Amino acid sequence: MYIVSKRGKVWALRAGRVDPTPALDLSSQISRGSEQGLLGLALSPNGRFGYVNYTDVNGNTNVVEYAWRSGRADVSTRRLVLFLRQPYQHHNGGDLAFGPDGNLYIGLGDGGSDANFGPRSS
Numbered sequence: 180m181y182i183v184s185k186r187g188k189v190w191a192l193r194a195g196r197v198d199p200t201p202a203l204d205l206s207s208q209i210s211r212g213s214e215q216g217l218l219g220l221a222l223s224p225n226g227r228f229g230y231v232n233y234t235d236v237n238g239n240t241n242v243v244e245y246a247w248r249s250g251r252a253d254v255s256t257r258r259l260v261l262f263l264r265q266p267y268q269h270h271n272g273g274d275l276a277f278g279p280d281g282n283l284y285i286g287l288g289d290g291g292s293d294a295n296f297g298p299r300s301s
């Protein structure tokens with residue numbers, strides 16, 4: 180089991196205790212505004228890869244794959260899966276999950292501003 184922190188770290192929970200060494204540390208690469216940060220983690224069905232969804236320092240969405248070895252991300256294997264410019268700092272979404280079909284599903288949110296919703300006058 181893993182614990183994901185919006186501030187950019189992933190910790191492993193082993194034998195009921197949190198491993199003090201992060202399984203992945205992206206804290207210097209993420210933004211922390213509003214609804215931003217490290218927003219999701221999913222492990223591949225075979226456990227060989229970990230996927231994270233985070234907003235980078237510019238507020239854009241990044242979905243990144245890492246080889247997962249001995250319960251930790253191997254940062255040398257970083258592979259960008261998806262990059263999406265976000266126009267605003269909220270509604271970013273971030274959930275990641277593998278479906279029964281084995282495909283990775285990515286929740287992105289609408290990336291919008293509250294000002295973009297509701298009735299408009301002409």
